[in-house]
Amino acid sequence: MNIGQEYLRAVRARFLDMKKTAEQAIDQCSEEQLFHCFHEEVNSIAIIVKHMSGNMVSRWTDFLSSDGEKPDRNRDDEFINDFHTREEVMACWEKGWSAFLQTLNELQETDLLRTVTIRGEPHSVIEAIERQMYHYSYHIGQIVYIAKQLNANNWKTLTIPRNRKNNIGNS
Incomplete structure (x- = not known):
């Protein structure tokens, strides 16, 4: 295995970890x-899901051949809740992740130094992947934080529980 293949393997694994979390x-x-919204200027989990999905579909559809900000994307609409059920939220979630993961899984090491555009700005494929790694982890952190706040008394930890002995080397 070479460095390009290892990079793609590692980022695929991290993105799947994020999704699972x-x-x-x-x-x-x-x-x-x-x-639930804590304040009118704070997004609900459903809105964060809608925004992430819109971003994923826009960025990763025709990733290597068109700008990542598609002309038909209406980013402002992503912050308006038009969902009514958990099923609608999760269908939107899966739509975004499907578009993203399909493209990520198709990338080859020879693609990593190609240039793609996002909002008219050139990025190497590596830069574009890392940009999304930052963006998605930011929002997934928000989802986890909101969920934990709403379920504080019944929260089941997603990582190593506090006060657990012998967790050296684990994060």
């Missing part, structure tokens, strides 16, 4: 909690 947090929320 968010899903475990979402699973701990009631349907009502998915739509």
Whole structure:
């Protein structure tokens, strides 16, 4: 294996870890909690899902051949809740992840130094992947934080529980 193949393997694994972490947090929320907003300027989990999905579909559709900000994307609409059920939220979630993971899985090491554009700005494929790694982890952190706040008394930890002995080397 070479460095390009190892990089793609590692980022695929990290993105799948992120997806799983968010899903475990979402699973701990009631349907009502998915739509809860602490303040009018704070997004609900459902809105974060909608935004992430819109971003994934836009960025990763025709990734190597068109700008990552598609002309038909209406980013502002991603922050308006038009979901009514958990199933709608999760279908949107899967739509985004499917578009993203399909493209990520198709990338070859020879693609990593190619140039793609996002909002008219050139990026290497590596830069574009890392840009999304930052963006998605930011929002997944928000999802986990909101879910944990809403379920503090019943929260099941997604990582190593506090006060656990002998967890040296684990994070």
